[in-house]
Amino acid sequence: MSKFRTIWTTEDRYVEVIDQKILPHELITRKLLTYKDAETAIKDMTVRGAPLIGATAAYGIYLAVRELVEKQLDGSFLDAAFSDLRASRPTAVNLFWALDKMRDALDNSEGDFLQTAWDTANQIVEDDVETCRMIGVHGLPFIEEISKRKKGDVVNILTHCNAGMLGCIEWGTITSPIYQAIEKGIKVHVWVDETRPRNQGSNLTCYELTRHNVPHTLIVDNAGGHLMQHGFVDMVIVGTDRTTRNGDVANKIGTYLKALAANDNNIPFYVALPSTTLDMTIENGFDIPIEERNQDEVRYMIGKQANGEIGSVLICPETTQASNYGFDVTPARLVTKIITERGVCNASEEGLLELFPEYK
Numbered sequence: 404m405s406k407f408r409t410i411w412t413t414e415d416r417y418v419e420v421i422d423q424k425i426l427p428h429e430l431i432t433r434k435l436l437t438y439k440d441a442e443t444a445i446k447d448m449t450v451r452g453a454p455l456i457g458a459t460a461a462y463g464i465y466l467a468v469r470e471l472v473e474k475q476l477d478g479s480f481l482d483a484a485f486s487d488l489r490a491s492r493p494t495a496v497n498l499f500w501a502l503d504k505m506r507d508a509l510d511n512s513e514g515d516f517l518q519t520a521w522d523t524a525n526q527i528v529e530d531d532v533e534t535c536r537m538i539g540v541h542g543l544p545f546i547e548e549i550s551k552r553k554k555g556d557v558v559n560i561l562t563h564c565n566a567g568m569l570g571c572i573e574w575g576t577i578t579s580p581i582y583q584a585i586e587k588g589i590k591v592h593v594w595v596d597e598t599r600p601r602n603q604g605s606n607l608t609c610y611e612l613t614r615h616n617v618p619h620t621l622i623v624d625n626a627g628g629h630l631m632q633h634g635f636v637d638m639v640i641v642g643t644d645r646t647t648r649n650g651d652v653a654n655k656i657g658t659y660l661k662a663l664a665a666n667d668n669n670i671p672f673y674v675a676l677p678s679t680t681l682d683m684t685i686e687n688g689f690d691i692p693i694e695e696r697n698q699d700e701v702r703y704m705i706g707k708q709a710n711g712e713i714g715s716v717l718i719c720p721e722t723t724q725a726s727n728y729g730f731d732v733t734p735a736r737l738v739t740k741i742i743t744e745r746g747v748c749n750a751s752e753e754g755l756l757e758l759f760p761e762y763k
């Protein structure tokens with residue numbers, strides 16, 4: 404299966420990303436020349452998805468070191484880069500993980516800081532590719548099992564937001580088992596929640612499933628419960644932006660409601676978790692900072708208009724105020740299993756520690 408990447412380096416050692424704000428209508432790339440470009444790309448969601456946010460921040464630090472060296476700036480410039488990038492988005496812990504990793508590497512560098520920053524950021528990217536591939540290896544048996552039970556009939560999988568390769572580097576977390584199932588000839592169909600207000604489901608998940616010839620159907624965010632009640636969903640699989648010590652899972656707003664509906668209908672609810680999204684410093688999900696974004700993301704909808712132009716339309720009275728929480732927390736008790744690059748575990752401290760004993 405041919406894959407594409409969401410972030411890559413150029414011959415002149417800058418960084419390029421896909422502009423996810425205008426997918427699926429146009430495939431345009433943006434070159435990041437400074438750490439400020441990386442910061443803006445994260446803030447305005449040119450790039451998004453926990454692992455990709457982390458990778459972009461890591462390259463942001465590389466770009467800051469490069470600017471510092473080229474313009475002979477002092478260390479306060481790098482400190483500013485770290486604090487600006489840290490403030491770019493609050494919920495996905497991969498951002499802070501990647502920045503800490505860059506800080507450690509620079510603190511322990513024995514000479515060429517620029518090379519250290521370059522190597523470390525590149526390694527973060529390559530590691531994510533392998534992590535996602537392995538999540539697919541460990542997640543595939545769940546799809547295989549359902550396929551066998553259904554005697555080779557289509558396995559219907561519901562997902563929310565985009566935890567595909569567009570949220571990562573390659574493979575994706577929830578899409579990795581799906582792509583690997585398709586490669587094995589298993590019949591799969593994906594129900595894609597549109598995921599208001601930014602529509603990562605309709606814009607991004609549908610885009611990448613189309614690109615990989617995966618049968619899928621777009622549904623409104625409120626359809627999942629109905630589909631589950633009528634036996635049209637065999638499993639739910641979602642990504643995460645931060646999973647805490649007790650197994651609580653923060654993910655795109657609306658994930659919790661899908662977990663409740665899955666639980667009520669005895670449908671397994673899986674979370675694909677790269678270890679870079681694990682936050683063992685937080686006991687439970689209530690302490691996760693939940694992003695609140697601009698209300699206009701709710702008040703307006705963006706799309707391609709009949710004249711071919713990409714634009715927005717107001718969908719409520721001019722004076723109506725909106726609230727825009729970006730994420731919610733699914734309690735561990737509603738999660739059937741967590742699928743990581745090291746294997747599968749229960750959504751609990753015990754379960755996570757079995758796979759990640761270094762956090763004991």
Ligand SMILES: CSC[C@@H](O)[C@@H](O)C(=O)COP(=O)(O)O
Nearest residue numbers: 451452453564566570642643655
């Ligand atoms: C592998 S990506 C996992 C999560 O980051 C994803 O499910 C998600 O919620 C993305 O939110 P976004 O606001 O688009 O960055």
